[in-house]
Structures are given as structure tokens and as C-alpha cells.
């Protein structure tokens with residue numbers, strides 16, 4: 001392996017190099033087996049060689065805390081000095097001209113610079129490029145004046161005008177060497193241009209965190225180099241989690257004003273009677289590295305640089321390989337067309353950059369997808385499908401607010417609107433007012449291969465290219481015949497007393513209360529993580545399906561069992577303090593689907609142990625707030641334990657992100673299962689869709705109409721003896737995710753991503769994978785029983 005890079009001459013065809021990487025990767029990156037990892041701009045994986053050697057070095061030597069005279073301490077000091085030099089050499093930086101300061105990450109390196117500028121007399125002025133990472137944008141909050149440069153021309157004009165506005169006091173101009181959003185590489189000549197124009201009061205901070213992961217950076221000419229260069233070392237090597245700041249010594253005096261000192265950066269401190277201290281002066285890094293250095297991480301860095309060189313040769317070579325892959329990806333996406341010749345991908349490449357020129361473009365492709373009518377495909381949907389297909393992408397705002405706003409033409413008011421509409425980092429509402437609010441980013445790294453690129457291209461081709469003009473099979477108003485008109489009835493009713501856990505089938509002879517917040521006893525409890533207070537979901541913990549609640553009205557208990565063992569716990573259905581011991585319940589703040597809700601958590605060891613053992617994560621049961629515990633009119637009334645629909649129970653469930661009731665129809669399920677059967681795939685049982693109400697058609701077999709629910713505006717459940725009936729408003733289609741792949745009897749997620757993958761192919765409505773409808777009670781009360789007739793009203797269009 002050590003000779004690997006020497007055996008591949010630089011002139012050798014790219015394919016051969018790619019094949020070498022593919023073979024090497026199998027051995028060196030076992031964690032990449034079976035997955036398509038395309039988030040190298042987030043972080044890249046570490047090699048086996050690095051970890052093996054690091055482990056051997058750790059076990060073979062004793063590394064003490066530096067700054068003392070013992071052998072182990074000296075050993076550390078020496079290793080650190082060597083590593084510092086080696087890191088400078090990686091960027092051809094002369095140690096006479098540059099110093100390197102170790103930091104936690106690139107953001108910490110940036111903050112170190114900013115702290116120094118903040119301590120300048122009169123503060124500082126700050127200019128930054130619109131393509132900056134959030135970590136650079138945030139600096140403006142501590143500057144005395146700031147300007148965002150909206151384009152390269154904007155920067156160049158400013159330089160031509162003598163860096164106007166910046167020269168009176170200390171000033172800092174910051175920009176990324178490569179955009180972490182779309183990989184565009186920005187000109188490196190600005191450092192020397194600004195220095196020539198404005199001189200010392202204006203300093204340059206280069207954020208090289210994204211660039212250096214797949215590109216060399218040449219600091220040979222210190223006159224043309226940035227004053228401060230911030231690095232994320234884990235983005236180059238995968239490990240250690242370390243950053244660095246390379247400082248041009250000519251600019252080091254900026255740090256002289258830094259007020260803070262800590263252990264490690266000071267020679268002597270007097271605390272009693274006087275406050276006097278002598279800061280370290282020998283070298284810049286000694287002045288800036290507060291506290292004990294991350295000795296073992298620095299050791300790992302040394303090993304990382306060695307092993308990276310053995311595996312890849314130079315960063316120059318990494319750059320060439322990744323550029324070839326990125327160009328393939330870009331061209332491949334660009335060429336994807338729908339049947340009507342419209343483009344599938346909108347790619348956010350700058351006009352000035354070019355995938356065949358690595359001075360202008362790094363190996364990142366940022367894009368969005370459109371359907372054949374030009375409508376945007378939801379990124380969340382792409383991400384869900386990608387993750388089922390084991391393709392790992394980055395989706396959303398990408399920590400690059402300026403770049404995103406420019407590329408997506410989002411005005412500040414639109415970004416604020418989007419925010420108030422619930423589009424926060426990682427949110428579901430990724431298309432608002434017909435515009436995407438984020439992007440999909442595929443980024444390549446040193447060990448990426450053509451295979452990865454092909455995987456992504458065929459994924460987009462498989463799921464998002466419309467080969468024929470398909471319309472969702474929606475019934476048009478008024479075309480149905482009379483037989484189909486009167487066909488519906490309630491086939492089954494299920495509640496999920498523990499949110500995201502197993503369902504409890506409502507007995508078919510029992511009339512059940514419907515309330516504005518949903519079916520009685522539905523999502524009355526949830527399971528919360530004991531550390532974070534977040535309500536757990538089957539999406540993350542498929543074993544939750546095995547937790548089975550039983551509503552036992554005879555004893556007034558909710559019994560909870562596990563499908564695969566005999567343990568059981570129970571809690572009182574009632575919250576009435578005069579009947580039940582409440583010492584066990586504690587008030588608690590819980591996060592449910594992004595909303596903060598006051599719950600009460602159960603703290604008894606029997607209960608916490610039961611759930612913690614069942615799911616293998618520290619968690620316990622929590623109960624949502626109920627009116628019974630606060631409303632004096634009901635507090636003292638005795639619970640009527642024989643009545644199912646809770647005189648003593650259910651809450652106006654306060655889950656703004658959840659719909660009250662989910663209904664699915666048997667004909668649609670049959671249609672899905674017919675499709676699955678045609679493709680030799682296992683059938684999907686109704687339970688997998690976790691509906692509250694299953695509606696079936698009473699019409700004879702063969703004449704049933706699938707997807708009829710797409711058109712419903714409302715439906716009415718008929719009244720009958722002992723059943724009040726109910727009018728339900730249909731709120732919209734239920735957007736599905738990989739959770740439908742969890743087998744509700746085994747708690748195991750289907751490896752092939754079925755039936756979600758099939759559903760995505762046969763049932764994408766307006767870019768979303770829909771199955772079933774959300775609905776809510778019209779009015780304040782109603783009830784339902786299995787077998788009741790249902791009449792539907794049309795007039796809704798999904799989309």
C-alpha cells in the first residue's frame with residue numbers, strides 16, 4: 001500500500017486511478033461498504049490505516065501534558081512541534097513566515113481572529129463575501145461596521161477604489177476559498193491585491209475549510225498569502241476532529257491586543273494583592289493556545305498526514321480525481337430530461353466557474369429537481385428516498401445563507417416569511433410560495449469513485465425522470481357512477497395511545513368518541529428521551545412498534561406489553577389525584593415534532609427500566625397534558641371506569657405539527673398491493689400505514705375505486721343507535737416517509753425500502769409521496785363504530 005501512489009503515474013488515465021481508489025477503498029474504508037456517501041463537504045471518512053497506526057502510536061509511547069520537563073512531557077512537546085511544521089509544509093508555508101495555531105475546528109480559528117480584532121482600540125470594520133459560511137457571517141455581529149459583498153465584481157470594485165470604508169481603523173476582509181454550498185472556488189489573488197491597495201490596516205481572513213479537503217493550497221509566497229487562514233482538518237483526513245489557524249507572522253501583532261490569557265499562554269500570574277501577569281512571547285502559538293493542547297489529536301494529525309500521503313500522494317492528485325468525478329456528475333445531471341424534454345435538475349453553478357477548471361470549481365454539485373411541468377420536487381422527499389436507497393446527501397440551507405439567497409433568488413422578506421412559516425434548519429416545509437428554500441448538495445472526496453457518481457445519477461433517473469406524461473390517477477368530479485357513490489363504510493378503527501408505538505384495535509361493537517384533537521385515547525402518552533426530553537419516534541426507533549398498549553377499562557389501567565418478551569407495566573388511565581397516586585408523575589418539557597409541550601413524566605424505576613430496556617435508549621413514559629387535571633369541574637367527579645370513551649381522559653392534544661386523525665382506504669391499499677405483486681414484492685399490510693380509520697368500499701369486488709380520497713373535501717360518518725356519527729374535514733394527503741417500511745409485527749425496517757420505494761414510483765402527487773388523508777372533526781363531538789356507513793363529498797385537489 002505504501003507504494004500505491006508511486007505506481008500510479010499522474011499521466012495515467014483517470015479510469016485506472018479510479019479503479020485503484022475503488023480497490024483501495026474496500027480495504028481502507030470498510031464503513032463505506034453498501035452506502036453511497038456524498039457528504040464529504042460535511043466530513044470525509046478516515047482510513048483504516050490512519051486508525052491502526054494511530055492506535056499503535058498511542059499504545060507504543062507515553063505522551064504527557066506538554067509544558068514540563070518530564071520525559072513524557074518532552075516527548076509530547078517534540079511531537080507537537082514536528083506536527084506543526086509538517087502541517088505548514090503541507091501548504092508549503094515557510095515556518096519563518098507563518099505560524100500555526102491548533103483550534104477545535106475552523107469556526108474556533110475564525111473566532112480566535114475575531115477576538116483579537118474585537119480587542120483593537122476603536123473596534124474593527126468587517127467585510128465579507130456573500131458566499132461565506134455562516135461561521136463568517138456571524139462575525140458582523142461584533143464588528144463596528146460591516147459590509148456584505150454581493151459578488152466578486154463587488155469585491156474587485158472595492159479594491160480598485162482603495163478598499164473604501166475600511167482603511168481608517170483595523171479592518172478585516174473575509175471570504176471562503178471555496179463555497180461550501182456549490183463548490184465554487186473564489187480568487188486567491190485578492191489577498192495580495194488588497195495588501196497592495198490598502199496595506200496593514202486591512203487584513204485578510206481566508207476560510208479554507210472547504211477548499212483544502214480536496215485541493216492543495218499554496219502559501220509559498222507569503223506576500224501574496226492571506227494573513228489568517230482557517231482550516232478544518234477533519235474535512236481533509238476524516239480524523240482527528242481538529243482545526244487550525246495559519247497566521248502570517250507579519251500580521252501576528254494583531255493578537256498583541258488580545259486581553260484574555262489562560263493556562264498555557266502565560267508565563268507568570270500574580271493574583272494576590274496585585275493583578276499582574278507576563279504573557280508568553282516566544283511564539284504566536286504559545287500566546288494563543290489557551291489551556292492544554294489536544295495532544296492526542298495532534299498525534300493523530302501527524303499520522304493522518306502521513307497516511308493520507310501514502311494513500312493518495314498529494315492533495316493535487318485528490319483535486320484532479322475529484323474534479324473528474326464532479327464533472328461527470330454535473331454533466332450527467334444536466335443531461336437528464338423528462339419525456340417532454342424539460343430538464344430534471346436545476347444546478348447551481350456560477351457562470352464564472354467551470355467543472356473542468358479546478359481553479360474555479362471544487363467537487364460539489366448543488367441542485368434542485370423539477371417535475372416535467374417545471375414544478376419543484378420537495379427536497380425532503382428526495383432526501384427520504386435517497387436515505388432509503390443508502391445515498392447520503394446534504395439537503396437544506398447548507399450553512400450558507402448568502403449563497404442560498406442569491407442562487408434561489410430569495411429576498412430577505414421571503415426568508416423571514418419562510419422562517420415564520422416553519423422553515424427552520426432541517427424543516428419539512430422546503431417549498432414555499434412555489435420556490436425551494438434550500439438545495440440538495442452532493443460533495444465528493446478523496447476516496448469517492450465513479451461508482452458513487454453513477455449511483456446518484458441512476459437514483460435521480462429512476463425516481464425523478466418522467467418517462468411518459470403521467471397524471472396521478474385522480475377521479476374527476478362528477479364522472480363516477482351511482483354505485484360508486486354510495487360505497488363506503490368504516491372497516492376498522494385503531495388508536496395509538498402511546499405515540500409512535502403499537503396500535504390498539506377498537507373493538508368492533510364499541511362506539512368511540514371523536515374529538516377535535518382526534519380519536520379518544522389516541523396519542524395520550526409518548527416516550528421521551530431522558531436526556532433531551534425529545535419524544536421518540538419509530539422513524540429512529542423501529543422497535544417502538546413492539547411496544548403494545550392495551551386500554552383496560554375494567555381495571556382503569558393502560559397496560560403496556562412487549563411483543564417479544566413477557567414483561568409488562570401499567571399506569572392509571574385516570575389523572576384524577578383523588579383516585580391515583582401521582583407522586584410518580586413529574587412536570588416536564590417535551591419536544592414533540594419540533595414543538596415544545598408540557599408533559600408529565602413517569603419517574604418510577606419500574607417504568608423507566610421497562611422502556612429503556614425495550615428500546616435500548618434511556619427513556620421513559622410521558623403523558624400529555626389533560627384538561628382533567630386542571631379543570632375543577634371534572635377534577636372531583638369519579639372516573640367511570642366502565643365507559644370506554646373516557647369521562648376522565650383524553651386531552652385536547654396540543655400537537656400543532658400533527659393531524660388529529662389519519663384515514664386510509666382499502667381500495668388504495670389494494671392498488672398498492674397489486675403493484676407490489678406485479679413487481680414480485682411482498683404485500684404491505686394495512687398496519688404499516690398506522691391509520692386511525694380504514695375505510696372500505698361496499699361495492700362488489702372489481703369495481704372499487706382506488707385513490708378516490710385524493711378528491712375528498714369531507715366525509716360524514718352516519719349516525720345509528722348509540723353512535724352519534726361525525727362530519728370530518730379532509731385536511732390533505734398524508735406525506736409518507738421510510739417509516740412505512742417498518743414491519744409492525746417485528747419492529748424491523750425492510751432493507752429494500754419497500755413499500756416506500758414502490759409508493760414513491762406509483763404515487764407521487766405534487767412531488768410528495770402520499771398515502772391516506774389527514775382529517776379533523778368538524779364541530780366539537782362525535783362518535784364512530786366499525787361498520788358505519790360513510791358518505792364522501794368531493795371537491796379537493798391534491799397538489
Ligand SMILES: *Cc1c(COP(=O)(O)O)cnc(C)c1O
Pocket residue numbers: 041104105106107108133135176178179180207208209210211231232243
Ligand atoms: C465546514 C466549513 C466551516 C466550518 O468548519 P468547522 O470546522 O465546522 O468549524 C466553515 N467554512 C466553510 C467554508 C466550511 O466548509
